[in-house]
Amino acid sequence: MGIPSIFLEIVVLFLLSIAVSIACARFKLPTVVGFLITGILCDPSLLGIVEDQHAIDLIAEIGVGLLLFTIGMELSGDALSRLKKPVFLGGTLQIGLTVAAIAALQSLMGMPLASAIFWGCLAALSSSAIVLRILQEHGATATPAGRLSLAILVFQDIMVTPMLLMVPLLSGTLELSPLNMLITVGRMVLILGGVLVFGHYLLPRLMSIVIGTRSREILLLSTLGICMGLALLTQSLGLSFSLGAFLAGLLLARSEYSMSVISGVLPYKDVFMSIFFISVGMLLNVWYLFDHVGIVLLSTAVFILVKVVFTLPSVLAQGYPLRTAIITSLSLAQVGEFSFVLAASGLAAGLMTEDGYQSFLAMSIVTMMLTPFLISVSQPLANYVHQVLRPHWKNADKEEDDAPKANALQNHLIIIGYGVSGQHLARVAKESGIEYRILEMNPNTVRRFAAIEPIDHGDASQPIVLEHLGIHTAKVLAIVISDPAAVRAIITEARNLNPTIYIVARTRFFGEIGPLQHLGANDVIAEEFESSLEVFSHVLNQYLVPLQKIYAFTTRIREENYKKFRMLAKKEEHLDALAHSMPDVNVHAIELDEHSVLVGKTLAQSQVRTRWGVTIAGINRQGVTYPSPDASFMLLAGDIVYVFGTIEKIHEATPHFAGLPEVNKQELVLEEQI
Numbered sequence: 001m002g003i004p005s006i007f008l009e010i011v012v013l014f015l016l017s018i019a020v021s022i023a024c025a026r027f028k029l030p031t032v033v034g035f036l037i038t039g040i041l042c043d044p045s046l047l048g049i050v051e052d053q054h055a056i057d058l059i060a061e062i063g064v065g066l067l068l069f070t071i072g073m074e075l076s077g078d079a080l081s082r083l084k085k086p087v088f089l090g091g092t093l094q095i096g097l098t099v100a101a102i103a104a105l106q107s108l109m110g111m112p113l114a115s116a117i118f119w120g121c122l123a124a125l126s127s128s129a130i131v132l133r134i135l136q137e138h139g140a141t142a143t144p145a146g147r148l149s150l151a152i153l154v155f156q157d158i159m160v161t162p163m164l165l166m167v168p169l170l171s172g173t174l175e176l177s178p179l180n181m182l183i184t185v186g187r188m189v190l191i192l193g194g195v196l197v198f199g200h201y202l203l204p205r206l207m208s209i210v211i212g213t214r215s216r217e218i219l220l221l222s223t224l225g226i227c228m229g230l231a232l233l234t235q236s237l238g239l240s241f242s243l244g245a246f247l248a249g250l251l252l253a254r255s256e257y258s259m260s261v262i263s264g265v266l267p268y269k270d271v272f273m274s275i276f277f278i279s280v281g282m283l284l285n286v287w288y289l290f291d292h293v294g295i296v297l298l299s300t301a302v303f304i305l306v307k308v309v310f311t312l313p314s315v316l317a318q319g320y321p322l323r324t325a326i327i328t329s330l331s332l333a334q335v336g337e338f339s340f341v342l343a344a345s346g347l348a349a350g351l352m353t354e355d356g357y358q359s360f361l362a363m364s365i366v367t368m369m370l371t372p373f374l375i376s377v378s379q380p381l382a383n384y385v386h387q388v389l390r391p392h393w394k395n396a397d398k399e400e401d402d403a404p405k406a407n408a409l410q411n412h413l414i415i416i417g418y419g420v421s422g423q424h425l426a427r428v429a430k431e432s433g434i435e436y437r438i439l440e441m442n443p444n445t446v447r448r449f450a451a452i453e454p455i456d457h458g459d460a461s462q463p464i465v466l467e468h469l470g471i472h473t474a475k476v477l478a479i480v481i482s483d484p485a486a487v488r489a490i491i492t493e494a495r496n497l498n499p500t501i502y503i504v505a506r507t508r509f510f511g512e513i514g515p516l517q518h519l520g521a522n523d524v525i526a527e528e529f530e531s532s533l534e535v536f537s538h539v540l541n542q543y544l545v546p547l548q549k550i551y552a553f554t555t556r557i558r559e560e561n562y563k564k565f566r567m568l569a570k571k572e573e574h575l576d577a578l579a580h581s582m583p584d585v586n587v588h589a590i591e592l593d594e595h596s597v598l599v600g601k602t603l604a605q606s607q608v609r610t611r612w613g614v615t616i617a618g619i620n621r622q623g624v625t626y627p628s629p630d631a632s633f634m635l636l637a638g639d640i641v642y643v644f645g646t647i648e649k650i651h652e653a654t655p656h657f658a659g660l661p662e663v664n665k666q667e668l669v670l671e672e673q674i
Contacts, residue, residue, distance in 0.1 A: 009050050010059075013278055016041065016049070032130050033369050035274050039281020040365070046286060059279075062228075063272030064341055065245035067129075068160070069227045070269055072249020073262045086148050086318060091155020093314035094332075098124040101310045114170040118351040121163045122343055122360065123303060125336030128153045129273065130371050135331070138375070145327035145378075148315055152332060160338045161243050164345060171349035191234060199251035211257050211443040211457065220264045226252065227265070242341070257443065259458030259465045266464050273337075280340050284365060288358045296362045303363060304333045304374075322389065323382040330378035334371045335364035409470035412436055416460045416490060417481035418445050418453075421506060425478055426453060437469045441481075461489035463497060471497045479505040479521075484512065488519055495520030552652060587617065587642055588650045590657040594637035598657060604631035612653035614645035 020041070021034035042049045099120030106116035131149055140146045203226070210222045227248045234244030252261050289296060308329040315325035340361075347357045413429050413436040415422050422438065429436045438455040440446050446457040458465040460479075471477070477494050479487050487505055494503060505521045507513065513524040540550050592599060598606050608614055618627045620640035626633065635641070641657060643650055 010275075012049050013038065013042065013275070017274060017278060029369070029372055030130055030134060031274075032127070032277055033372075035277035036281040036365050036368060039278040040284055040286060042278070042282050043284065043286050050282060059272060059275045061241055061276075063269070063274075063276035064338070065227070065231050065242050066265065066269040066272050067276075067337070068157075068242045068246040069249040070262055070265065072246040073253045073258055086151030087155045090148060090314045090318055091152050091159075093317055094152050094311050095124045095156065095159060097310040097313060098307060101306050105306070114172070115351050118167070118170055118346050121166070122335070122339045122346070123307065125156050125160070125339045125342070126153060126332040127334050127336045127368060127371070128157060129337055130334065130368055131331055131375075134372055134375050144320060144324045145331065148318075148320065148324065148328045149331045152311075152314065152328070156336065157338070160342070161246060163342055164243070167342070167345045167349050167351065171346075171351050195230065195247050195251065199254070203251055204255065207252075207255050207257055208443070208447070211260065214443075216264060219260060223252070223261050223265055224268075257446070257457045259439075259456050259462075259468050263459055263462035263465050266462075276337070280337075280361070281365065283340075284361045285358050288355075289362045292359065292362070296359065296366065299359065300363045300366045300370075303335075303367065304370075307333045323386050326382040326385060327378040330374045330381070331371075333374055334367040335360075339364060409435065409437070410473050411475040412470060412473070414439070414466075414469050414471065414474050414477045416477070416479045418442075418449065418455060419480065419482075421480040422478075425480065439465065439469060459486075461486055461493055463493050466490075466494060466497055471501065474498065474501055476502045476504065479503070481506070482508065484508075487516065491516060491519045491521050552648070554651070556648060586647050586650060587644050588654070589620075590641050590643055590654055592635055592637055592639040592641055593658050596637075596657055598635050599637050600634065602632050602634050603629060606635060608643075608653065612645075612656070613649040614643045614653050616641055617644040618642040 017035055017038040020038045021031045024031065024034040024037070041047050099117065102120035102123045103113070103116040106119050107113060111119070131153060135146050135149065206222070210219055213219075227245050229244075230248040231241045231244035234247070235241045252258055255261070308326075311329035311332055312322075312325045315328050316322065320328075343352065343357060343360055346352050347354070352360070413425075413434050415425055415429075415436055415438045418426070418438050418440040422440070426436060426438060436454065438449075438453055439458055439460050440455055441457065441459065443457055446455055449455050456465075456468070458468070460466060460469075471494060477490075479490055481487060484507065487507065491503055491505060494501060502523075503521045504523045504525070505516050506525050506527065507516060508527050513526055516524045537550055537554060540553070598608075603616060608616060616629065618625055619629055619633065619635075619642065620626075621636065621638075643653060643657070645653075
């Protein structure tokens with residue numbers, strides 16, 4: 001039995017794309033550019049590897065559908081509400097101004113109005129795949145420019161479907177007779193009504209049954225079945241394949257299991273999207289580019305200039321400074337992946353000629369290749385323009401931090417696992433006013449607590465899941481699950497995504513502390529060791545051993561056993577990081593109890609350094625922090641005292657701050673003797 005030629009062609013495409021992508025990586029170009037170059041090399045006039053272009057186009061269409069599916073899943077109500085103003089105001093202005101400017105420019109050159117508007121739609125879209133990947137590599141997704149770029153890209157993705165539906169109207173192939181309008185409206189109502197009924201009544205029950213099996217294979221098959229089923233349904237009714245996939249993503253985004261769904265589909269989406277970009281590169285006629293290189297480069301320069309100029313107002317109108325507007329505009333100054341889908345529809349509908357189509361493809365690929373360079377120079381260029389315009393621009397000195405900000409998670413706690421430990425941790429975080437997010441793999445637990453806790457279902461070893469939880473801006477990651485392999489994978493991915501996050505992990509056995517710290521965990525708590533400390537503490541308490549001695553015993557044993565596993569952290573400037581970089585010291589926050597003998601004393605009178613060998617590095621009183629207070633500062637009940645010293649000394653001093661009755665009696669006796 002012979003091997004079908006399409007399989008051989010796909011294998012060759014993948015092997016060639018690997019070689020080209022590795023070469024692009026050496027020049028710090030995104031892999032998308034490598035896929036485009038691979039497609040160009042496969043052109044019939046060059047290597048001519050692909051013979052069955054139709055089969056490749058079908059696979060590419062699946063890639064576009066999966067991309068729209070994942071975009072639909074990411075557009076949950078919470079995501080849109082957080083970026084409401086940047087998405088709808090910024091996105092509307094960006095698309096509206098760009099379409100108007102390009103349409104006016106093309107009309108002045110003699111192009112029919114319908115075609116001119118269509119070209120404006122092509123130019124208005126930007127590449128989510130390229131921009132978001134480069135911003136993530138630069139660590140700029142949480143900056144004002146990064147958030148604005150994301151918001152505008154989201155709105156552009158939303159507008160792809162209306163643009164596709166508008167093509168028949170612009171081309172005049174859509175007859176607007178009353179009967180046709182009635183049929184079209186009825187078809188849309190039928191589709192949307194059926195989808196809403198399915199999504200509201202049947203889909204949640206179906207997903208609960210699927211997740212209840214705890215089988216990734218069944219979950220993946222169910223997800224792909226829903227996505228492709230809706231996509232084929234919309235296509236059979238005369239609409240686009242991608243529209244159905246997008247609707248499927250929107251429906252599944254409402255489920256508490258959405259992160260599990262998207263993490264399973266993501267690898268397949270990347271594979272199909274790579275074929276999509278290769279197929280786009282194959283559409284380019286290389287000899288046309290060589291024959292018209294001057295026109296293509298001029299068109300590219302004009303396109304980038306127009307897009308930058310007319311993206312600026314969409315950022316400035318929201319109150320952001322000029323510096324942020326310039327960075328955002330340059331980041332979005334390329335043609336988007338959905339523009340190729342739109343261009344193919346326009347070519348078939350007669351809205352653009354074959355020469356215009358080839359010119360558009362050439363210009364698009366050039367703008368995509370220039371994107372890494374434009375994003376790299378955006379910051380220096382923005383700073384230069386800021387300096388030049390400072391005397392004349394009234395908001396030139398306005399800082400980016402003063403601009404309106406999305407309600408994104410910052411310095412929050414991520415809890416992996418919602419068993420007993422996770423529940424206790426969440427309760428303490430809530431009572432302490434710490435914002436947190438929970439991830440749990442047990443669907444029954446997620447269902448039981450979904451109404452009262454910020455909990456999601458998903459696998460934390462998947463980067464997309466950690467990004468959904470806000471790993472880039474989180475302060476602490478607490479891993480309290482019992483799966484050793486999963487703990488290792490989560491630590492590795494979390495450390496790669498956020499090198500500065502503080503990771504605390506739980507493990508069963510003491511011998512696993514070293515390997516987990518080697519992977520990137522800051523602290524590892526061994527259950528068997530901590531249980532032994534708790535047991536002997538209770539035993540000593542029954543023999544009426546003083547609390548100070550119990551504290552001293554547990555601290556010394558803990559210090560002796562954990563010390564060999566401590567690793568020096570990267571040096572930073574704040575006190576908290578300094579403590580982690582020194583193996584024998586730490587910073588603890590202790591609330592000063594009203595019964596403590598230290599209440600009402602100045603720091604000089606308390607003599608904490610002389611008596612217990614610790615230093616008071618700062619005091620927080622009613623939300624106001626006093627760093628390095630002087631000797632005359634008086635301690636009051638309720639103060640949060642930041643104590644700096646060795647762990648052993650801090651534990652020894654803690655009972656005196658906490659006002660334990662036994663300790664207070666001893667303090668009073670000592671003071672009377674003095």
